[in-house]
Amino acid sequence: MWASSAALGPDWTGSCCLLRDAVAITICLLLCVQTSASDSGSDPLLHIMIDDSGGIRVTCLSAGWFPEPQLLWTNSRGETLSPDSQEKDSSDRSLFNLSSSVVLTESSDPVLSCTVRPSSPDPEKKTSISITGLFPQSSPEKAVLWVLLTVALLLSLLGAYLFRRFCKEHEEASKELELRQFLKAVSLSAAEVNLAEDTAYPCFILSEDRRSVTHGAIWKDVPQTTKRFSCLPCVLASKSFRSGKWYWDVEVGSWGSWAIGVAKVSVERTGEFLLFPDMGVWALQCMEGQWEALTIPRTRLCMEEKPRKIRVQVDCERQSVSFYEAEDLAHIFTFPCCSWELVSPFFALWTMGTELRILPPGCLGREESSHVSCDPDVDDESVPLSFGQLQGRVRT
Numbered sequence: 001m002w003a004s005s006a007a008l009g010p011d012w013t014g015s016c017c018l019l020r021d022a023v024a025i026t027i028c029l030l031l032c033v034q035t036s037a038s039d040s041g042s043d044p045l046l047h048i049m050i051d052d053s054g055g056i057r058v059t060c061l062s063a064g065w066f067p068e069p070q071l072l073w074t075n076s077r078g079e080t081l082s083p084d085s086q087e088k089d090s091s092d093r094s095l096f097n098l099s100s101s102v103v104l105t106e107s108s109d110p111v112l113s114c115t116v117r118p119s120s121p122d123p124e125k126k127t128s129i130s131i132t133g134l135f136p137q138s139s140p141e142k143a144v145l146w147v148l149l150t151v152a153l154l155l156s157l158l159g160a161y162l163f164r165r166f167c168k169e170h171e172e173a174s175k176e177l178e179l180r181q182f183l184k185a186v187s188l189s190a191a192e193v194n195l196a197e198d199t200a201y202p203c204f205i206l207s208e209d210r211r212s213v214t215h216g217a218i219w220k221d222v223p224q225t226t227k228r229f230s231c232l233p234c235v236l237a238s239k240s241f242r243s244g245k246w247y248w249d250v251e252v253g254s255w256g257s258w259a260i261g262v263a264k265v266s267v268e269r270t271g272e273f274l275l276f277p278d279m280g281v282w283a284l285q286c287m288e289g290q291w292e293a294l295t296i297p298r299t300r301l302c303m304e305e306k307p308r309k310i311r312v313q314v315d316c317e318r319q320s321v322s323f324y325e326a327e328d329l330a331h332i333f334t335f336p337c338c339s340w341e342l343v344s345p346f347f348a349l350w351t352m353g354t355e356l357r358i359l360p361p362g363c364l365g366r367e368e369s370s371h372v373s374c375d376p377d378v379d380d381e382s383v384p385l386s387f388g389q390l391q392g393r394v395r396t
Contacts, residue, residue: 041065060114076111190361237345256354
């Protein structure tokens with residue numbers, strides 16, 4: 001009779017034979033051999049990959065173990081690490097396959113060991129790895145290098161900006177010099193401009209020398225004629241131009257609303273209408289701090305600094321009217337291809353308290369030539385005019 005090894009337990013294999021005597025049944029244990037059935041698995045295999053968290057995931061794999069072993073993670077100091085994940089399964093032969101992972105960060109110990117320790121007296125199996133260079137290592141030399149590169153880049157950008165600014169300023173200065181030379185080369189005459197009192201709006205206050213006008217608040221009792229601006233706050237000069245090239249300077253100050261330029265002697269000076277070239281007015285206007293040329297539509301002028309002295313230049317041959325900053329002759333605006341037979345200096349003061357002053361010829365120290373003549377027989381009072389404000393119709 002044979003006893004199954006299963007009855008002796010799962011850790012026993014072999015055979016026990018029982019002999020039956022011919023006379024009496026005697027059970028004898030001839031042989032019992034206990035053998036330990038164990039399998040030593042594979043060496044740990046380490047697999048490295050980038051984790052979703054930004055760290056380094058190290059996975060340890062080992063297969064073919066029986067009985068179930070223990071898998072441990074340790075660092076260079078022998079400290080045991082807690083795995084991030086750990087799995088085990090068994091094959092058809094009841095052998096265990098192990099899988100365990102840990103995630104290393106930049107501050108972790110770069111030396112890592114995976115040890116499989118069996119339950120039997122068999123020796124443990126261990127695989128180690130040192131992870132270096134996968135994380136950015138900061139150093140003082142690299143920091144200094146980055147600072148130097150940043151400073152060099154900023155200096156390059158600053159140098160490029162300064163060079164472009166220098167080229168632009170040099171170009172503008174060249175154009176300005178050419179303009180000044182042109183203005184000196186052409187035959188310009190400084191006009192002696194005085195205001196005509198009989199054309200002045202009734203609220204205007206004229207100085208004794210007829211070079212200054214202020215918009216007052218009192219309506220004066222003055223003769224109402226067709227020469228006078230009775231509806232709009234305007235005034236003309238006593239001189240008119242038919243030929244030649246002329247200029248005069250006007251001090252506009254830093255406050256008030258006004259318009260200066262020239263006006264054609266061909267329209268009525270009463271009634272309501274707009275100021276624009278088709279009505280015989282070519283003027284530069286400042287309305288509530290906004291500078292504009294009275295064209296259709298209006299041309300807005302973007303000026304960084306508002307000049308306080310304006311030069312009005314009239315070229316009767318070319319029939320053009322130009323405006324410049326009187327101090328440095330910087331160009332402001334030009335009306336080309338104007339159409340007139342006779343024009344006079346024109347002044348409008350839109351708000352009470354506004355003051356305009358005509359500067360004496362040559363007071364800015366400019367060189368002037370005097371070989372262009374004015375028609376002395378022409379009087380600006382011979383034909384009545386009428387003007388209006390570009391901002392809208394004005395009522396009194």
